[in-house]
Amino acid sequence: MTAAAPSAVTLTDVSRRYGSGSAAVTALDGASWSAPTGAVTAVLGPNGAGKTTAVECAVGLRRPDAGSVTVLGVDPATAGAEHRARVGVMLQSGGLPNGTRPLRLLEHLAHLYADPADVGETARRLGIHDFARTTVRRLSGGQKQRLALAAALLGRPDVLFLDEPAAGLDPHGRLDVWDIVEEQRDRGVTVVVTTHSFEEAERLADHLVIMSAGRTVAAGPPAEVTRDAPLENVYFGLTRKGRA
Structure with missing residues (x-):
């Protein structure tokens, strides 16, 4: 019997609250x-x-109030530069300096890595040359998504976190992103994609996690999670229970 692949990312009983008292949000x-x-x-x-x-x-931007997180075997909140160089991150918003232009930003970021991906090829693949002369503050939401994904890929990461990577993209752009995610997986990268799109989850997922109200309500290979019903039916049934 073949042993199960180890986990590159593990969250165990993680809790996180914002605020305090009656105004706290879990x-x-x-x-x-x-x-x-x-x-x-x-x-x-x-x-x-x-x-x-x-x-x-x-990715170490927030510390859990309880529970533990490991990425590549270490706590990301206390990990050093060597670990961070192995992790690519694309967040929903923020992190892009408004006053610069896309290629200048990517070239600057590439110099932070010992063996970066080719800036020109990465930019070409994501269509960034089409808006290369526009400052970040003037980019559309979809253009910022493309730039943020390019930045996450530059370090040739071992683990890639993509938070809603196709949000705001037109259908062609969405397919481009999905192709890139699959290419990263095929070269051995661990990719974590957050989404609320059934189509995206069905297209991309080797492993599926369904969350609701801060809890994990199902996890496993897609065929296992959807064994008794299509993903949409499973999702709505589980997330309604998760809110109870």
């Missing part, structure tokens, strides 16, 4: 899930399910 409520090495894990859930907070904990 973003994660004992969530546990993992992302197998060299596979695409799609984290699916409605807005407010805790997907983005889970990714922020996994």
Whole structure:
């Protein structure tokens, strides 16, 4: 029997709250899930399910109030530069300096890595040359998505976190992103994609995590999670229970 692939990302009983007292909001409520090495894990859930907070904990931007997170075997909140160079991150918003132009930004970021991806090829693949002379502040939402994905790919990461990577893209752009995600998986990268799109999850996922109200309500290979019903039916049944 072949041993199961180890997990590159593991969240165990992770809780995270914002605020205090009666105004506190629970973003994660004992969530546990993992992302197998060299596979695409799609984290699916409605807005407010805790997907983005889970990714922020996994990349070290936020510390859990309880529970533990490991990425490539270490705690991302305390990991050093060597670890961070192995992790690519594309968040929903923020992180792009408004005053610069796309190619200048990518060239600057490439100099931070020992063996970066080719800036010109990465930009070409994502259509960035089409808006290369426009400052970041003037880019459309879809153009910013393309630039943020290019930045996440530059370090040739071992683990790639993509938070809603196709949001705001037209159908052609969405297909381009999905092709890139599959190419990364095929070269052995562990990819974690958060989404609320059934189509995206069905197209990309080798491993599926469904979240609702800060909890993990299902996880496993897509065929296992959807064994008794199509993904859409499973999703709505589980997320309704998750809100109870």
